[in-house]
Amino acid sequence: MAxxxxxxxxxxxxxxxxxxxxxxxxxxxxxxxxxxxxxxPLHQSAPQDNGKLATIxxxxxxxxxxxxxxxxxxxxxxxxxxxxxxxxxxSWETMPREGHEHGVFGSEILDPGNGDQVxxxxxxxxxxxxxxxxxxxxxHYIDRQLAFKLVGICTMIMLVSLITGIxxxxxxxxxxxxxxxxxxxxxxxxxxxxxxxxxxxxxxMITYSGLVFFGLxxxxxxxxxIYGTDDKATERYFDDLFDDHSHEAITRPRAPVxxxxxxxxxxxxxxxxxxxxxxxxxxxxxxxxxxRVRGGQxxxxxxxxxxxxxxxxxxxxxxxxxxxxxxxxxSLRALHEGRFAEPWLRWLYFIAGLLGCGMIGxxxxxxxxxxxxxxxxxxxxxxxxxxxxxxxxTIAGLSxxxxxxxxxxxxxxxxxxxRAEWEMHILxxxxxxxxxxxFFRCSDLKGCRKxxxxxxxxxxxxxxxxxxxxxxxxxxxxxxxxAAGDWVLAGFDLTMLALGLTxxxxxxxxxxxxxxxxxxxxxxxxxxxxxxxx
Amino acid sequence: MMAWxxxxxxxxxxxxxxxxxxxxxxxxxxSAATVLLxxxxxxxxxxxVAAATMLSFALYTVVILWIFAVKxxxxxxxxxxxxTAFCAGLSWLLLPGGxx
Numbered sequence: 271m272a273x274x275x276x277x278x279x280x281x282x283x284x285x286x287x288x289x290x291x292x293x294x295x296x297x298x299x300x301x302x303x304x305x306x307x308x309x310x311p312l313h314q315s316a317p318q319d320n321g322k323l324a325t326i327x328x329x330x331x332x333x334x335x336x337x338x339x340x341x342x343x344x345x346x347x348x349x350x351x352x353x354x355x356x357x358x359x360x361s362w363e364t365m366p367r368e369g370h371e372h373g374v375f376g377s378e379i380l381d382p383g384n385g386d387q388v389x390x391x392x393x394x395x396x397x398x399x400x401x402x403x404x405x406x407x408x409x410h411y412i413d414r415q416l417a418f419k420l421v422g423i424c425t426m427i428m429l430v431s432l433i434t435g436i437x438x439x440x441x442x443x444x445x446x447x448x449x450x451x452x453x454x455x456x457x458x459x460x461x462x463x464x465x466x467x468x469x470x471x472x473x474x475m476i477t478y479s480g481l482v483f484f485g486l487x488x489x490x491x492x493x494x495x496i497y498g499t500d501d502k503a504t505e506r507y508f509d510d511l512f513d514d515h516s517h518e519a520i521t522r523p524r525a526p527v528x529x530x531x532x533x534x535x536x537x538x539x540x541x542x543x544x545x546x547x548x549x550x551x552x553x554x555x556x557x558x559x560x561x562r563v564r565g566g567q568x569x570x571x572x573x574x575x576x577x578x579x580x581x582x583x584x585x586x587x588x589x590x591x592x593x594x595x596x597x598x599x600x601s602l603r604a605l606h607e608g609r610f611a612e613p614w615l616r617w618l619y620f621i622a623g624l625l626g627c628g629m630i631g632x633x634x635x636x637x638x639x640x641x642x643x644x645x646x647x648x649x650x651x652x653x654x655x656x657x658x659x660x661x662x663x664t665i666a667g668l669s670x671x672x673x674x675x676x677x678x679x680x681x682x683x684x685x686x687x688x689r690a691e692w693e694m695h696i697l698x699x700x701x702x703x704x705x706x707x708x709f710f711r712c713s714d715l716k717g718c719r720k721x722x723x724x725x726x727x728x729x730x731x732x733x734x735x736x737x738x739x740x741x742x743x744x745x746x747x748x749x750x751x752x753a754a755g756d757w758v759l760a761g762f763d764l765t766m767l768a769l770g771l772t773x774x775x776x777x778x779x780x781x782x783x784x785x786x787x788x789x790x791x792x793x794x795x796x797x798x799x800x801x802x803x804x
Numbered sequence: 805m806m807a808w809x810x811x812x813x814x815x816x817x818x819x820x821x822x823x824x825x826x827x828x829x830x831x832x833x834x835s836a837a838t839v840l841l842x843x844x845x846x847x848x849x850x851x852x853v854a855a856a857t858m859l860s861f862a863l864y865t866v867v868i869l870w871i872f873a874v875k876x877x878x879x880x881x882x883x884x885x886x887x888t889a890f891c892a893g894l895s896w897l898l899l900p901g902g903x904x
Binding site: 430434497598 | 834851869
């Protein structure tokens with residue numbers, strides 16, 4: 271099993287490292303996006319009359335979407351799920367035309383004062399944190415469906431790697447307390463084991479739930495055999511699974527919606543009402559769902575609701591809860607996304623993600639350290655050189671690329687065409703340059719060691735410069751953000767500074783170890799010479 | 805499991821055939837087992853499909869481990885073919901359009 275662990279880990283290591291870096295950043299996607307749009311003002315919540323807002327919203331909906339399948343009103347609130355302030359907004363879907371499956375979807379952000387449509391501040395064009403987050407399953411520059419499959423294959427191989435890794439380390443408990451520092455290959459192995467075991471439950475969860483996310487893409491056999499392989503097969507399956515309703519066109523509720531909101535507020539507390547949803551399932555009573563602010567549970571989209579008859583106002587019973595299979599599926603996906611996680615738990619997710627990068631990184635390095643000695647005598651080997659170069663370029667170079675992505679957000683001209691695309695091009699340009707550089711540098715062991723130190727310094731400088739460049743180009747810098755107590759923006763700058771210091775520390779450490787090794791080698795040679803002459 | 809690793813060319817051939825067995829044979833077996841599981845799981849049809857699909861990745865992992873742990877290639881391929889045929893045949897009988 272050790273053999274399978276080594277090789278399955280190696281072949282997908284770099285893709286997995288990329289997936290872990292971008293996915294880990296994704297746990298702070300909203301926060302990153304906010305940093306990348308410095309034009310947006312700080313939000314302040316003002317006292318609001320939700321009942322009045324609902325009436326304003328329904329007036330507007332009646333004007334823009336008279337023949338609708340549903341009306342949805344979002345009342346202004348702080349969203350735990352998206353970790354940002356949600357504006358007062360409406361959305362709707364028109365009744366589908368003859369022969370169509372769906373109607374037309376529309377949405378508007380409204381002014382809480384008078385219900386006019388709001389033109390929001392236009393921030394700079396940016397991919398934000400979401401562009402990073404999406405890459406962890408859709409990659410970049412290639413077809414999405416192909417990317418899902420490639421990432422799926424890598425994830426499946428990672429699952430095999432994890433299980434064979436556990437089998438290989440039979441003394442898993444003892445290994446966890448073993449860390450022999452400064453002992454070359456032993457130390458790399460210990461580090462790999464300690465990191466691997468420390469966040470093992472997270473790795474198993476994140477890998478398996480990642481596969482479940484695209485379950486039907488990766489394992490289509492069940493649906494294909496039972497529901498067929500035609501275009502509509504998946505739709506039939508989902509209709510069957512979710513007990514799909516037909517809908518009747520809704521009319522404006524005749525019962526007072528503000529009273530329903532007041533009832534919900536009385537039960538849940540002030541500021542706990544998130545939304546109003548109006549729909550009429552075929553053959554059922556027309557209903558108004560008052561939704562509670564999401565949070566406080568793992569399946570975060572399954573927040574509490576209160577249901578009323580749209581025209582009489584009498585309370586209506588809720589749908590029966592989902593079956594165990596659906597609950598399991600949703601829970602796995604919710605654990606993967608971690609949207610339920612409050613700030614402290616979110617940081618744990620982030621750290622677990624970084625540990626994932628660490629486990630993959632140490633594993634990749636371990637592969638080369640084990641083989642270096644054999645090839646040192648024979649004078650290099652193409653495979654080893656390639657792996658060494660990919661390791662340096664991905665572990666240090668990709669990290670520098672992510673920092674360059676953020677730098678590009680501040681330094682590219684604000685009015686530039688295709689600005690968001692260029693932010694991303696810069697990430698890949700830095701990574702690609704690092705790979706070319708590392709490959710030429712790694713022609714011998716000494717050059718490769720230098721490439722490690724140099725690229726680690728590059729990553730260190732790129733991260734450490736971010737708060738500085740931010741201060742020079744915007745007014746949302748540390749002095750202002752800390753003073754205003756805006757810990758999202760300040761937290762970003764501080765995290766970048768910490769990453770800069772970490773990479774700098776790694777550069778110093780790597781250089782020191784190799785200088786020591788080189789000195790030992792000279793000494794041994796010297797002693798050997800002395801022995802000969804004596 | 806290391807008994808089958810000796811001689812460079814032999815070694816490469818062994819690795820290639822195990823990888824092939826895991827990618828093609830292992831995946832086919834897992835697919836067939838998933839279908840069978842979806843048909844026999846006592847849940848509403850769609851839910852049974854969802855449950856079997858969710859479980860299929862654990863199944864595939866076990867199948868891959870077995871493929872790399874079996875000593876003889878013949879046992880490996882015979883095992884794959886027989887279990888796949890068993891799952892596929894039983895599924896065919898259980899399918900609504902089948903003969904049963």
